[in-house]
Amino acid sequence: MIYQDSKTLLTVRGLRAAVSGIEILKGVDLTVKSGEVHALMGPNGSGKSTFAKALAGHPSYTVTGGSATFEGADLFALAPEVRARAGLFLGFQYPIEVPGVANSQFLRLAYNTLQAQRGKDELDPLEFDDFVREKMKLLDMNPDFLERSVNEGFSGGEKKRNEILQMALLEPRLAILDETDSGLDIDALKVVASGVNGLARKDNAIVLVTHYQRLLNYIVPDYVHVMDAGRIIKTGGKELAIELESRGYDWVGAEYRAGARATA
Amino acid sequence: MSTALQNLVNQPYRHGFVTDIESDVAPRGLNEDTIRLISAKKGEPEWLLEFRLHAYRQWLTMQEPTWPNVKYPKIDFQAISYYAAPKPKKLSSMDEVDPELLRTFEKLGVPMNERAALAGVAVDVIFDSVSVATTYKQKLAEVGIIFCSMSEAVRDHPELVRQYLGSVVPQGDNFYAALNSAVFTDGSFCFIPKGVKCPMDLSTYFRINTQETGQFERTLIVAEEGASVSYLEGCTAPKFDTNQLHAAVVELVALDNADIKYSTVQNWYAGDEKGVGGIYNFVTKRGLCKGVSSRISWTQVETGSAITWKYPSCVLRGENSVGEFYSVALTNHHQQADTGTKMVHLGRNTRSTIVSKGISAGQSNNSYRGLVRIAPTAAGARNYSQCDSLLIGERCGANTFPYIQVNNNSAKVEHEATTSKIGEDQLFYFAQRGVGAEEAVSMIINGFCKDVFQQLPMEFAVEATKLLGLKLEGSVG
Numbered sequence: 001m002i003y004q005d006s007k008t009l010l011t012v013r014g015l016r017a018a019v020s021g022i023e024i025l026k027g028v029d030l031t032v033k034s035g036e037v038h039a040l041m042g043p044n045g046s047g048k049s050t051f052a053k054a055l056a057g058h059p060s061y062t063v064t065g066g067s068a069t070f071e072g073a074d075l076f077a078l079a080p081e082v083r084a085r086a087g088l089f090l091g092f093q094y095p096i097e098v099p100g101v102a103n104s105q106f107l108r109l110a111y112n113t114l115q116a117q118r119g120k121d122e123l124d125p126l127e128f129d130d131f132v133r134e135k136m137k138l139l140d141m142n143p144d145f146l147e148r149s150v151n152e153g154f155s156g157g158e159k160k161r162n163e164i165l166q167m168a169l170l171e172p173r174l175a176i177l178d179e180t181d182s183g184l185d186i187d188a189l190k191v192v193a194s195g196v197n198g199l200a201r202k203d204n205a206i207v208l209v210t211h212y213q214r215l216l217n218y219i220v221p222d223y224v225h226v227m228d229a230g231r232i233i234k235t236g237g238k239e240l241a242i243e244l245e246s247r248g249y250d251w252v253g254a255e256y257r258a259g260a261r262a263t264a
Numbered sequence: 265m266s267t268a269l270q271n272l273v274n275q276p277y278r279h280g281f282v283t284d285i286e287s288d289v290a291p292r293g294l295n296e297d298t299i300r301l302i303s304a305k306k307g308e309p310e311w312l313l314e315f316r317l318h319a320y321r322q323w324l325t326m327q328e329p330t331w332p333n334v335k336y337p338k339i340d341f342q343a344i345s346y347y348a349a350p351k352p353k354k355l356s357s358m359d360e361v362d363p364e365l366l367r368t369f370e371k372l373g374v375p376m377n378e379r380a381a382l383a384g385v386a387v388d389v390i391f392d393s394v395s396v397a398t399t400y401k402q403k404l405a406e407v408g409i410i411f412c413s414m415s416e417a418v419r420d421h422p423e424l425v426r427q428y429l430g431s432v433v434p435q436g437d438n439f440y441a442a443l444n445s446a447v448f449t450d451g452s453f454c455f456i457p458k459g460v461k462c463p464m465d466l467s468t469y470f471r472i473n474t475q476e477t478g479q480f481e482r483t484l485i486v487a488e489e490g491a492s493v494s495y496l497e498g499c500t501a502p503k504f505d506t507n508q509l510h511a512a513v514v515e516l517v518a519l520d521n522a523d524i525k526y527s528t529v530q531n532w533y534a535g536d537e538k539g540v541g542g543i544y545n546f547v548t549k550r551g552l553c554k555g556v557s558s559r560i561s562w563t564q565v566e567t568g569s570a571i572t573w574k575y576p577s578c579v580l581r582g583e584n585s586v587g588e589f590y591s592v593a594l595t596n597h598h599q600q601a602d603t604g605t606k607m608v609h610l611g612r613n614t615r616s617t618i619v620s621k622g623i624s625a626g627q628s629n630n631s632y633r634g635l636v637r638i639a640p641t642a643a644g645a646r647n648y649s650q651c652d653s654l655l656i657g658e659r660c661g662a663n664t665f666p667y668i669q670v671n672n673n674s675a676k677v678e679h680e681a682t683t684s685k686i687g688e689d690q691l692f693y694f695a696q697r698g699v700g701a702e703e704a705v706s707m708i709i710n711g712f713c714k715d716v717f718q719q720l721p722m723e724f725a726v727e728a729t730k731l732l733g734l735k736l737e738g739s740v741g
Contacts, residue, residue: 084695
């Protein structure tokens, strides 16, 4: 939702980033204010996931130019865990498996680390168990998940729910959800979407990275951005997503290149 | 490997200090006269001198084993001093113990004083080959348990020592066991009489202190019919540049329905990050399940030593006897570990369980080597083995060498093995949830070692968890 009195959470200017020496992002600009839901769309290989990972600080992604300010702080000066503690959350496209570590332990460690950061009380295992079970109900998750190793042997849909569960526990200021809809059947998609909608508030923001318009039927974005070849080349409202669904991505690129030629 | 990960595993040894106590050191070199000197210094009976000389003569004919997957320069056995003792002093109370020594124990956190009483741990402290203090001996004596240094046992209970010494690991068993049998200086002796459940965990802290002194500990634990005991062995050593040879022998004997649980946390100096210095740990540990339905369980957490060569084993002779081996071996920098177990099934319906967890970091090499042998007499024998390896970084190695010999068709043997790796993606996942690399690695490692830590006595489990964290933590970022 767009609010008049909203606060700027994230400002990205001219962001360039490379993986293994190959530049993927070639100057991305994006501003996200509190209360807003953004959808970042685009064809495969356009740089959507790279954008998400570069902001979160994945060690394989090197920022080669530009800036990002998160709640007034220089994001790239912060270690990945510090970015997370500051309230930047990345929902993983492929959540990582951690054999031998119980999900409940992992979730509690993450939760308590943040509580400590925020100067709030940490929860002991019993208190946390009650707390997390409440959150799991919202996502229609089986409590068995708590005892299983983190993401190990989880189905695609289970992994995605586990990501949203973490988002619910950590209450980030800005959540970037990378292809959260991929691998979900329609029922799971509805559950995940209602989970995300339940977490959207006036003081936080969500960036949905997605390939398809399908998710946007359930989570309605305020802005839709189209990414192509490492840049955001078009921004519109929710109707842009519907147009993309019927016409594909090619025309946006063509229009952008024509525009670029015209101004050259 | 990322810089953060590299820093993380490059943690200096925190117990690296040398205690300044005058030592009574024998001249370097080994011959029959050295052995006579050791035996005379300790005032031993003739039969024990003969035991030593017999071992020495066998040792002379033996070859140093070359089959372990470890590399080290040739050891000059004539360059080693085979005896070192703190200046002899009669001690009647803890107050008389050298304060310097007490401070050393303090730094190591050995619970020898009143804290020991509260913790319920009896500590038989070995310091450079000679026991200087034994606590709780009297309390144990009330129920008939003998827990003392090997020297005292030879003096006060010669018939028991003579009956069992070398009965599980004979003098000529292997090169290092033969050497130990010839020159062992001290160790622990523990005897639990028929029907007695030892009321507390028995604990020994080993510490090698004199530079260039080979240390040859000899431990013997006997549990009579229906007896049970849990024994803890913890080790640290000061930092040296010279490699120190350690060749201990531990023998366990369990009679009918007896139960022996032997737990080790080992943190000897492993050498620096370039691989200089560190302890050579060539140990023979073996338990004999002599009686029916007896049980011997080895649990080890191996984190130290430059080279580890160690296979705590069980010979399952009694019908329905049970052997267990739970191990965590962590290697970092240039450490090399070739460790595992042997389960030798001789009796009917004998059962064994092997759970081995190897963690390699830095440029270390970690091998599991295990033998499961089912003799023709071992009808209905069963074994389950699980060997898991965890790699941290790109330059370390892990190997598994399982040997399985089955000579009885009714036996059932299972072996499972896995290899996994702590990678950048896992650490990034934790980081993205606000958790730093140190805590992440610690959580992953503890998860990996869970099955073994569960077997440790409570306070030891806490220590072991901290120790692994210590070995792998460091300045991150």
